[in-house]
Amino acid sequence: DVKVTQSSRYLVKRTGEKVFLECVQDMDHENMFWYRQDPGLGLRLIYFSYDVKMKEKGDIPEGYSVSREKKERFSLILESASTNQTSMYLCASSNPTPRTGEDEKLFFGSGTQLSVL
């Protein structure tokens, strides 16, 4: 059974702390993504990566950075956490086979609910 695993289900941090959210996938996928999900705003893409050591900004990268040192692991970093970064964070992965429809689907982890106090 394919799996995207996020290291923490719930996290509580203080403003100014450096926060690491970890995501691991066991499907040998090339693509990995970080989204945040907020009520009334839906899913918004923060960063994504198509290969090891590469990264692309999504729609809302400000205040975040990412690291992809190994193919299976994609980390989201909040350099100095702020209260407006309280959110549900979702990691996803996919494999870009050429135009195979459902094979390109995103596999999501169960999410990390982050509260910044």
Next chain:
Amino acid sequence: QKEVEQDPGPLSVPEGAIVSLNCTYSNSAFQYFMWYRQYSRKGPELLMYTYSSGNKEDGRFTAQVDKSSKYISLFIRDSQPSDSATYLCAMNEYGGSQGNLIFGKGTKLSVKP
């Protein structure tokens, strides 16, 4: 105007009802359309995937795309309490890489026994 509009609900129906969920969009270049289902405290999972216009059926679920109206629908027949979830539409121009996937905000559905 936002690229993808989706009524957030909540939508509450009795068991056995036919459910219709909808999204409208503004970008006429979109041609790959998806529906994701998200149970409470879980990540979304792909439910239906369609390319361009037309219908696609999978069991009790039917996805419809009307590109001329920029309107997509998901129908659930004989709805069950296990269908209670948030349904997210998603779409993009190119398929392939999912980095450009645009999501609706999701409709929360509750099916009452």
